[in-house]
Amino acid sequence: KREIEVLKRVAGHPYIIELHDVFESTTFIFLVLELCRHGELFDYLTSVVALSEKKTKSIMKQLFEAVEFIHSKGIVHRDLKPENILLDDELNVKVTDFGFATQLAEGETLSELCGTPGYLAPELLKASMYECSEGYDKQVDIWACGVIMYTLLVGFPPFWHRKQMVMLRNIMEGKYEFCSPEWDDITEAPKDLISKLLVVEPRQRLDASQALDHSFFKAVVSC
Numbered sequence: 001k002r003e004i005e006v007l008k009r010v011a012g013h014p015y016i017i018e019l020h021d022v023f024e025s026t027t028f029i030f031l032v033l034e035l036c037r038h039g040e041l042f043d044y045l046t047s048v049v050a051l052s053e054k055k056t057k058s059i060m061k062q063l064f065e066a067v068e069f070i071h072s073k074g075i076v077h078r079d080l081k082p083e084n085i086l087l088d089d090e091l092n093v094k095v096t097d098f099g100f101a102t103q104l105a106e107g108e109t110l111s112e113l114c115g116t117p118g119y120l121a122p123e124l125l126k127a128s129m130y131e132c133s134e135g136y137d138k139q140v141d142i143w144a145c146g147v148i149m150y151t152l153l154v155g156f157p158p159f160w161h162r163k164q165m166v167m168l169r170n171i172m173e174g175k176y177e178f179c180s181p182e183w184d185d186i187t188e189a190p191k192d193l194i195s196k197l198l199v200v201e202p203r204q205r206l207d208a209s210q211a212l213d214h215s216f217f218k219a220v221v222s223c
Contacts, residue, residue, distance in 0.1 A: 004031065006098045009073050015066035017086065017096040036094050038087035045082055050155035050182075053190060059085075060149050061217055062093035067145060068208035070095070071138045076110070077101050080144035081119045082151065109135025117164060118157050119144040122172045122200045139202035142211070146197025153190060154182040158198065174200040189216040 007019040021032035038044060041059070045051065051059070063085065070077055078100040086094040100114045113128035121143035123136040150158045158176035161167040170176065176198065178191055193216045199205040206214070 001029070003098045003101065004029070006075055006101045006103075007031075009075065009103075010070055010098075013066060013069045015062045015093045015095060016069065017094045033096070034088075034094065036086035036088045036096075038089070038091060040083050041085040041087060041093070042082035044087055044091075045152060045155065051152045053153070053187060056149065056152045056190065057217060059093055059152060060145070061212065063095070063145060063148070064208045064211045066093065066095045067141050068212065070101075071141070071208055074104055074106070075101055076104050076138040077141050077144075079115045079119075080141050080148065081116050082148060083116075085148075104137060109137050111135045115140075115144075118160055118167065119147050120168075120171060121202070122174065123202050125168060125172055136202065139205050139207070142197055142205050142207060143202075145208075145211070146194050149190070149197065150176070150194050153186055156182075158194075172200070174198060189214075192216070 004019065004022055007017070010016050011019065017036070018034040019031060020034065023030040023032070063080075067077070067080070077095070077098065079097060080095070084095065084097040086096050088094055102110070104110070109127075111127040111133065113124070115124065121136060121140040123134070124140050127133040127135045147157055147159070159167050159170045161170060178186075183191070193206075193211065193214045196206045196214070197211065
């Protein structure tokens with residue numbers, strides 16, 4: 001039911017899934033959502049392996065606009081990943097799956113562990129591990145956007161490791177690289193934006209509005 005309330009609060013945005021109707025039985029609640037014929041961004045990425053800078057720019061711009069709107073409503077999504085981004089007939093982004101989303105008061109922080117391992121922000125991991133942690137806020141969504149953007153450009157995520165504990169340690173240390181040869185032909189602007197999203201200290205991380213002002217979205221990319 002929390003997901004339904006969140007979907008109602010973010011209704012009407014072009015890059016967020018539209019809730020059309022709700023049906024309730026004695027056992028289940030059924031949500032009737034907007035049809036997105038092209039399915040998950042994850043499946044689209046799997047079929048093409050990696051996206052051009054031009055296509056990545058289009059998808060990330062729409063994603064940041066959706067995130068900016070979600071955050072303006074005082075909501076944090078907490079599970080942004082390519083599987084939770086759908087594509088409509090025109091390949092426009094539709095952010096979906098608000099099952100972990102929650103309302104956040106000004107200055108409030110959270111400590112609950114939720115989301116998907118490879119996309120978890122360092123402060124979210126710390127909040128679940130240490131009682132003295134400051135907790136986390138909407139900036140965890142920005143970190144996830146950085147992971148998504150990296151993955152779109154080269155076809156694999158920045159922190160992945162077959163040993164999950166190593167991956168989680170890499171996340172907490174912000175340890176990743178623009179490795180060769182995959183990044184050799186990618187320009188500096190997207191690398192610079194990613195490096196300002198995947199910042200361990202959340203207060204030094206860009207917010208959605210600042211990300212949209214980055215030069216990556218201003219420059220003309222031909223390929």
